[in-house]
Amino acid sequence: MAKRSKRSRTLKQHGEDLHRQASPPEAPKRSPALTLREKTLRILRVAPRSSRLLILRDLATLTCLIAFLAWLSTWDNERQFVKTPPLVTLDSIFDGPVHRVGRDLVINGKNECCSVASTSIMLRKQTRYRVTVQASGDPELHLDFWGASGKYDDVEREVQLTAGPKTGSHRFTIDSGDAPEEPVSFRLFFLDKRPIRIENVLLEEVQFSVPQWTLLLIWAFAVALVLLFALRYRDRPVIWAAGVGLVVTAVYFAVPIPQTANVGDNFWYVPTSESLLRDHDLELSEYKNTFGVPPHDWRIKQTERGFYSVFPFGTSLIAAPLVFLGRNFTGDHDSEPDRSLFLAAFTGRLLAGLAAGIMYLVLLHLTGGRRLVGLLLSACFAFYTSQLSIHAGGLWSHNAASLLLCVALYLLVAAQGRLVAFVAPVLVLACVVRPDSTIWALAITAYIIWCHRTSFLAYCSLFALSSLIFFAYCYTTFGIPVPEYYRGGGMTGEHLWEALIGNLLSPNRGLFVFTPIALFSVYGMYLAFRKWQPLYTCLAVGAILHWISISMFRHWWAGYSxxxxxxxxxxPLLIVLLVPVQDAFREMSRRARVIVLVLFCLTASWSLFVHIRGATSWETHLWNSNPNVDEHPERIWDWTDWQPLRGL
Incomplete structure (x- = not known):
C-alpha cells in the first residue's frame, strides 16, 4: 500500500513537470502606469514640496542670469575709450635741424643718423602716450624719450601704417609707469640718406577702460549662483570647482597686470583669433594697414600664401571663443592696439581661472576627496606660482598649455580610468599650442602604458588621428606639414650648464628663488621614486626632462619676462607633486610636522610676495629693459639688482 501511494505521487509530480514545460511562461507582472506628475517627480528625484520649490528657485535664478548676460551682449561701450586733445602737434614741437616748406618739415639727409628733438612735455604716471609720425618715403624710423632721470627704454613700436605709395605713418607708445613726473622730450631717428619730409607729428594721451561695473555685476551674479547651487548640491565637486574658478578669476581681474605683458611674442594671438572668427583662416593680411608688415614686425612672416604669425597658432585657436565673448565689451573701435591688449588680458585671465577650477578637481581626486586639502593646494596653484604673475593677464602659449595639461590630468584620474583614451586629442592640442608639451605627452603616454594597457590601443588611435589632422592642416595652410617653429631650431645647448643652474638658482630667473614652494615638489619627486608610484613617477621624469629641454635654448632666460x-x-605638475608630500606629512611625528609646516609657511609667504610684486608693479617689468637683459644677460646673476625688489 505504501509502495502504491509513493508511486502515485511520483507520477503526479512527473505529470506536473510535463504540464509546466508544455504551458507558456507566465507574463511578468507590470507596474501600474505612471501619471505625468509622477514621471516628473521621478525625473527630478524629489518628492517633498519644499525640494520642488528649491528647484524652481534655482531655475529662475539661472534664467535671470542668462537674460542678464544676453542684455550685456548688446551693451554699447563706445564711450569707454577716452582720448585727450593732442598734447603736441606739428606746429609746436620741433626746434632742431629742420625747415618749413608750407605745412611740411624737411630734413636734409646726411650720411650719419639724422635726429630731431621735440620741445619738453610733462608725462604723468601710469599713463599711456602715443606718438604718430607721418613721413614721406616710408623711412626706417626710431623714437626714444629722454628726461632728467635718463632715457626711457620702454618705448614700443606699435604700428607702421602705409598711408600712400610714398607716405608712411609710424606709431609708437610709451607706458610711463612709475617714472617721475618731469619734463621729457622725444627724439626721432631717421636712418635714410635721402631727404625725408615729415608731414605730421602727433603726441596724444590715450586712456583705455572697460565697463568695470558691468564686469563686477557679472561676477556678483555668477558667484551668487555658484553659492546657491553649492548650498543645494554641496556634495557635487563640479559646483565647488566652479566656485574656485570664479573666485580666482575675480581676483585676477582685480589685479592691475601691466598691459606690456601682451606686447611681446604673444601680441599676435588675439588678431589671429579674430581672423579665425571673421575669415576662418590664420592669414593676417587684413592687419597690414593697422599693425604693420615685415620687416617692421619681426613676429610676422610673409610667405607666398600671405602674412602669418611666426608663433604657434594653437593658443589663438583656444582663445577664439573667449575673444568672441570679450568683443562684446569693446565693440568696434579705431584703437585696435588697445582693443587687442584688453582682449589678450581678458582671455588670459579667463584661461588661468578655468585652469584653477580644473586643478581643484584633479587635486580632489588625488587626495581622496579631502576638500580642504584640495582648496589649499588650489590656492597655492593660483596665487603662489607664475599663474598670478604671468598668466593672470598675459595671454601666453604656456597659459593655454597649462590649461590643457590640467584637463589631461583630470581625464587620467577621473571615472576610474574610463576616459584615458580621450587624453590623446588634448595632448596633441597642447603640442600644437606649445611644442615643448611633447615631453608631457611622452610622460603621460608612459603612465598609460604602465597602468591602462587595455585603453592604450584606443589612445594611440585618437593620438594618430589628431596628429594627422594637424599635419594636414599645416600642409594645406603653410605648404609644409610641420611649421618652422615646431622644429626646435633655437635649442642649441651652447649655455647648457649655466642654464641648468640658472633656471633653478639664479637671482632673477631661478625657480627656487621666485617659487620656493617648488622645493617641496622636489621632495615629492623623491617620494614618488622611492615608493614607485606610477603617476607621480612619470610626472617627475617629465619635470626633469622639461628642465633640461628649456636649458637647451640659446636665450634660456626667456627674454623680457x-x-x-x-x-x-x-x-600644474609642481602642485600635483605636492600630494605625496602631504600624504607623508600625515605619517610624520608631531615635531617633524611642526618643522615642515613652518618651512612651508615661510616659502609660501615669499612665493606669494614675489608673485604679487610681478602682478602689480610696473617696475619689475621695466627691469628687463633698463638695461636690455638680452644684450646684458649677466644681469640675470646680479643679486644687487633683484627683479622682485625693483621699485621698492
Missing part, C-alpha cells in the same frame, strides 16, 4: 617664464608650463 618676470622670473622663470619657461617653467610656467610646469606649474
Amino acid at each position: 618676470y622670473g622663470p617664464r619657461f617653467f610656467a608650463l610646469l606649474t
Whole structure:
C-alpha cells in the first residue's frame, strides 16, 4: 500500500513537470502606469514640496542670469575709450635741424643718423602716450624719450601704417609707469640718406577702460549662483570647482597686470583669433594697414600664401571663443592696439581661472576627496606660482598649455580610468599650442602604458588621428606639414650648464628663488621614486626632462619676462607633486610636522610676495629693459639688482 501511494505521487509530480514545460511562461507582472506628475517627480528625484520649490528657485535664478548676460551682449561701450586733445602737434614741437616748406618739415639727409628733438612735455604716471609720425618715403624710423632721470627704454613700436605709395605713418607708445613726473622730450631717428619730409607729428594721451561695473555685476551674479547651487548640491565637486574658478578669476581681474605683458611674442594671438572668427583662416593680411608688415614686425612672416604669425597658432585657436565673448565689451573701435591688449588680458585671465577650477578637481581626486586639502593646494596653484604673475593677464602659449595639461590630468584620474583614451586629442592640442608639451605627452603616454594597457590601443588611435589632422592642416595652410617653429631650431645647448643652474638658482630667473614652494615638489619627486608610484613617477621624469629641454635654448632666460617664464608650463605638475608630500606629512611625528609646516609657511609667504610684486608693479617689468637683459644677460646673476625688489 505504501509502495502504491509513493508511486502515485511520483507520477503526479512527473505529470506536473510535463504540464509546466508544455504551458507558456507566465507574463511578468507590470507596474501600474505612471501619471505625468509622477514621471516628473521621478525625473527630478524629489518628492517633498519644499525640494520642488528649491528647484524652481534655482531655475529662475539661472534664467535671470542668462537674460542678464544676453542684455550685456548688446551693451554699447563706445564711450569707454577716452582720448585727450593732442598734447603736441606739428606746429609746436620741433626746434632742431629742420625747415618749413608750407605745412611740411624737411630734413636734409646726411650720411650719419639724422635726429630731431621735440620741445619738453610733462608725462604723468601710469599713463599711456602715443606718438604718430607721418613721413614721406616710408623711412626706417626710431623714437626714444629722454628726461632728467635718463632715457626711457620702454618705448614700443606699435604700428607702421602705409598711408600712400610714398607716405608712411609710424606709431609708437610709451607706458610711463612709475617714472617721475618731469619734463621729457622725444627724439626721432631717421636712418635714410635721402631727404625725408615729415608731414605730421602727433603726441596724444590715450586712456583705455572697460565697463568695470558691468564686469563686477557679472561676477556678483555668477558667484551668487555658484553659492546657491553649492548650498543645494554641496556634495557635487563640479559646483565647488566652479566656485574656485570664479573666485580666482575675480581676483585676477582685480589685479592691475601691466598691459606690456601682451606686447611681446604673444601680441599676435588675439588678431589671429579674430581672423579665425571673421575669415576662418590664420592669414593676417587684413592687419597690414593697422599693425604693420615685415620687416617692421619681426613676429610676422610673409610667405607666398600671405602674412602669418611666426608663433604657434594653437593658443589663438583656444582663445577664439573667449575673444568672441570679450568683443562684446569693446565693440568696434579705431584703437585696435588697445582693443587687442584688453582682449589678450581678458582671455588670459579667463584661461588661468578655468585652469584653477580644473586643478581643484584633479587635486580632489588625488587626495581622496579631502576638500580642504584640495582648496589649499588650489590656492597655492593660483596665487603662489607664475599663474598670478604671468598668466593672470598675459595671454601666453604656456597659459593655454597649462590649461590643457590640467584637463589631461583630470581625464587620467577621473571615472576610474574610463576616459584615458580621450587624453590623446588634448595632448596633441597642447603640442600644437606649445611644442615643448611633447615631453608631457611622452610622460603621460608612459603612465598609460604602465597602468591602462587595455585603453592604450584606443589612445594611440585618437593620438594618430589628431596628429594627422594637424599635419594636414599645416600642409594645406603653410605648404609644409610641420611649421618652422615646431622644429626646435633655437635649442642649441651652447649655455647648457649655466642654464641648468640658472633656471633653478639664479637671482632673477631661478625657480627656487621666485617659487620656493617648488622645493617641496622636489621632495615629492623623491617620494614618488622611492615608493614607485606610477603617476607621480612619470610626472617627475617629465619635470626633469622639461628642465633640461628649456636649458637647451640659446636665450634660456626667456627674454623680457618676470622670473622663470619657461617653467610656467610646469606649474600644474609642481602642485600635483605636492600630494605625496602631504600624504607623508600625515605619517610624520608631531615635531617633524611642526618643522615642515613652518618651512612651508615661510616659502609660501615669499612665493606669494614675489608673485604679487610681478602682478602689480610696473617696475619689475621695466627691469628687463633698463638695461636690455638680452644684450646684458649677466644681469640675470646680479643679486644687487633683484627683479622682485625693483621699485621698492
